[in-house]
Amino acid sequence: MILEVVKYGHPALRQKGSRVEKITPDIQKLIADMFETMQAAKGVGLAAPQVGRALQLTVLDMRGSTERPSTLELDGQEADVAAFMPLVLINPKVKGLGDDVAGSEGCLSFPEIFAEIARPGRAEVKATNQKGEEIEFRCGGLLARAIQHELDHLNGVLFIDRMTRADKDELKPQLDELRAATKAALKANKK
Numbered sequence: 001m002i003l004e005v006v007k008y009g010h011p012a013l014r015q016k017g018s019r020v021e022k023i024t025p026d027i028q029k030l031i032a033d034m035f036e037t038m039q040a041a042k043g044v045g046l047a048a049p050q051v052g053r054a055l056q057l058t059v060l061d062m063r064g065s066t067e068r069p070s071t072l073e074l075d076g077q078e079a080d081v082a083a084f085m086p087l088v089l090i091n092p093k094v095k096g097l098g099d100d101v102a103g104s105e106g107c108l109s110f111p112e113i114f115a116e117i118a119r120p121g122r123a124e125v126k127a128t129n130q131k132g133e134e135i136e137f138r139c140g141g142l143l144a145r146a147i148q149h150e151l152d153h154l155n156g157v158l159f160i161d162r163m164t165r166a167d168k169d170e171l172k173p174q175l176d177e178l179r180a181a182t183k184a185a186l187k188a189n190k191k
Helices: 025-040 141-154 165-190
Strands: 045-047 057-060 070-074 087-107 110-128 134-140
Touching: 025 045, 025 057, 045 141, 057 141, 070 141, 087 141, 110 141, 110 165, 134 141
Parallel strands: none
Antiparallel strands: 045 057, 057 087, 070 134, 087 110, 110 134
């Protein structure tokens, strides 16, 4: 089932996600629905808060992104990113590695808004997958960027919080319009 992706201005985007204590049938359905939602929106990552669920859960799939490569290391060995996808991260712990690298980012909660965001170029990740197995890996490129972006969502941080002041000022009219439209829709739904 395709879920509604909440937009900038929705309070769910600023909520810190709670730990997922048990992988229940409800969580499995949420994961499946999140993948369907992400694919329908042509995204590479989607966090539970973006669909109004305050949980430490994100889904990713880099297979459709050939123009921005990713790297993956499992047990210290290079691994095939595509074979590791689709990827579910539950209660992830992420550590940025290396120098910050600027790169273009967008967000399904901010349609048609893009900016250069500086993040560590590589990341070390520990999480639980949808089968309840502990997974650990290192990654780089788009995968590292997307994981750090989604981790921010799990902590109520948005990519606009990481924009330069100049970029945020330039995008202010679009951001204000999006926030106002979201607030108006929320108000209309309460009636």
